[in-house]
Amino acid sequence: EDADRGASADLAVVEHRRRLLDEWLAWRAQIEEEVATEREARGLPLDPIEGLVKKTDEEEDQVIE
């Protein structure tokens, strides 16, 4: 019985985390789309530093978040 109780508590924790993660991912998708639309409307590049950094050989290695 104790083990059952423990398992259901674990399940509740996991379900809670799942809900938090779903909420977070939904917000991220929404805000990213919103900002992309706003950048486009203002005629701005998606990456704010596009055009600022001079082309170098290392360019391919660059990770842009």
Place this chain on the structure above:
Amino acid sequence: MRPILLQGHERALTQIKYNRDGDIIFSTAKDQHICAWFAHNGERLGTYHGHQGALWTVDVDPTSTLIASGAADNTVRLWEIRSGKCLKVWEFNTAVKRVEFNEDGSQLLAVTEKRMGFLGTIEVMDINLDPEAEQSDEKVLTITCEESKATVAGWSYLSKYIIAGHEDGTVSQYDAKTGEQLDNTQIHEPDMPITDLQWSADRTYFITASKDKTAKLINAQDLEVMKTYVADTPLNSASITPKKDFVILGGGQDAMGVTQTDARQGKFEARFYHKVFAEEIGRVRGHFGPLNSVAVDPTGKSYASGGEDGYVRVHQFDKGYFDFTYEVERQAKAQGQM
């Protein structure tokens, strides 16, 4: 995670910043000079001399051409990283506690101290990223903090808002063009100063640290508190990690506080929390005094902490760090949600 110890400051560290590529670390301390270090081996790249007072703050522009610094000598200075040359000095009425470039490096803000009959302000200058160019003397915008002085401030995505954290625990949102205050919200405990404000990579949300022993993740659009991270010691700094959904908090009771309360430990550890679940994951020890600043490499390879003890400790993340995931994260990834 074996740390690299950066020894070059003789006084307490005040701020640490990585450049965008994550290969250079800039540090400021109360000893009046700025240091630049290579992140991968801790070798010192250079020092920047000229300020006549304790340094409080440093920032690097997004192209890694210039750094800006603010100090107790009431000046902001602009330096060319490569040559170490001071390109510009702006004077203010009081000490400068925080500087930050906006997302494209076209503007710089400076937070000034409230003192000697002067209210705290946030001032904005236009920046030309060409080190050969003349920089303008003009302050294009001045926001005066009538209620409570700003302790930290920064630029949101699109340079749309200036967001400030205040001494009274509130956070303000200003229109970055006009300086008009759009919002002011009690985020942390009343009269508990906000000690740090750092951005997510896209500047749509940020994290604040406070003496009230919490850090908060806040939406820059509406100042909604999305997450609260509860610690057991006053916090001086908080940073958001890219690649992994973590946040890193730094703080610790100062020497006086320790003797008064808990002499056994000042709790001088960097604390890792899961960003979304707000659960503590782990701690990293090492400093002999409070952590004044934590910073994360924007490419996600390492983090650095700067202490009251005068040291910077750089930690390269290892495989265990990258492998660590929660079950629900693995499931979300498997289902293509992440």
